[in-house]
Amino acid sequence: MSPLAAPRATPLLRLLPVYTGATSIDEALQDQRGVRLLWLEVLVNDRLDLTPWLERREVQEAYQKACRWYTTYRSLIQAQSIPASTVCLRRRSDLLRLTTERLSTLLEEYVRQIGVSVDLLLVGGLALQACGYADRATQDVDGEVTGDLDSLVEFLRQHNIPADLGENMSGRSVIAMSPGYRDRTSVMYEQPGLRVRLLHPTDFVIATLRRGTELDLEDAEYVVRRFDLTPEAVQAAAAAALMASPKDTALFLFRKTVEIFCARLIGQHRESS
Numbered sequence: 001m002s003p004l005a006a007p008r009a010t011p012l013l014r015l016l017p018v019y020t021g022a023t024s025i026d027e028a029l030q031d032q033r034g035v036r037l038l039w040l041e042v043l044v045n046d047r048l049d050l051t052p053w054l055e056r057r058e059v060q061e062a063y064q065k066a067c068r069w070y071t072t073y074r075s076l077i078q079a080q081s082i083p084a085s086t087v088c089l090r091r092r093s094d095l096l097r098l099t100t101e102r103l104s105t106l107l108e109e110y111v112r113q114i115g116v117s118v119d120l121l122l123v124g125g126l127a128l129q130a131c132g133y134a135d136r137a138t139q140d141v142d143g144e145v146t147g148d149l150d151s152l153v154e155f156l157r158q159h160n161i162p163a164d165l166g167e168n169m170s171g172r173s174v175i176a177m178s179p180g181y182r183d184r185t186s187v188m189y190e191q192p193g194l195r196v197r198l199l200h201p202t203d204f205v206i207a208t209l210r211r212g213t214e215l216d217l218e219d220a221e222y223v224v225r226r227f228d229l230t231p232e233a234v235q236a237a238a239a240a241a242l243m244a245s246p247k248d249t250a251l252f253l254f255r256k257t258v259e260i261f262c263a264r265l266i267g268q269h270r271e272s273s
Contacts, residue, residue: 014045025053038062054160067137098139100129104189110155111193119146119195123207127198130188133222144169175210175254176244178237201227202237212257231262
């Protein structure tokens with residue numbers, strides 16, 4: 001090693017040495033158990049600096065999972081006497097998480113640098129932030145792009161922001177989006193050469209139910225409450241999506257997901273009335 005080369009700092013680990021024997025992030029990333037438990041280390045370790053490894057997909061996923069865990073259980077964490085090492089995730093999340101404001105600033109910079117127009121239809125955690133869910137933590141950009149997709153993804157990568165983007169959101173799942181979803185979008189932010197749009201609330205619910213994880217259901221419930229959607233509106237949008245989808249066994253699973261989701265909505269309405 002050159003005498004001028006600075007060695008990469010090794011953060012003090014809390015959980016990984018006990019459960020995997022790894023004494024550094026590099027060692028943990030070489031072991032499947034270390035990769036699986038990395039999110040928990042991120043959650044509880046207030047001395048952990050992941051900056052040197054942020055381009056690693058495993059590290060990005062671990063950080064996002066830790067942020068999702070904190071977001072889901074933040075009321076419990078805030079209500080109970082939890083060690084400061086756990087609560088520190090909120091401070092780190094506030095500093096490192098992606099917000100709609102930061103994304104808009106970066107996209108303006110991208111348009112100026114590259115000289116191309118961008119039309120981004122935003123979904124996922126950032127779209128929820130735009131809908132008023134200020135505590136929804138995310139570090140990545142999800143959506144549908146009209147423009148130079150490859151250069152935009154590379155630009156975001158250079159800023160340590162993972163991107164899950166495509167030119168056709170409907171085609172990214174066996175379950176199609178409801179026909180006309182692009183026509184129902186609203187503009188969140190617009191500048192010369194740049195437009196960021198949001199799905200109509202019912203279309204956002206369908207987009208989340210297509211994947212159907214527990215976190216997706218919670219996100220969809222927030223949108224239903226925020227925009228006072230009815231189970232009937234969700235069912236009608238789901239029926240339109242199914243009609244536009246190719247025949248596949250995944251359609252049965254989607255129907256069951258919608259059925260369970262709408263039953264939860266009806267049950268919550270009865271409890272509150």
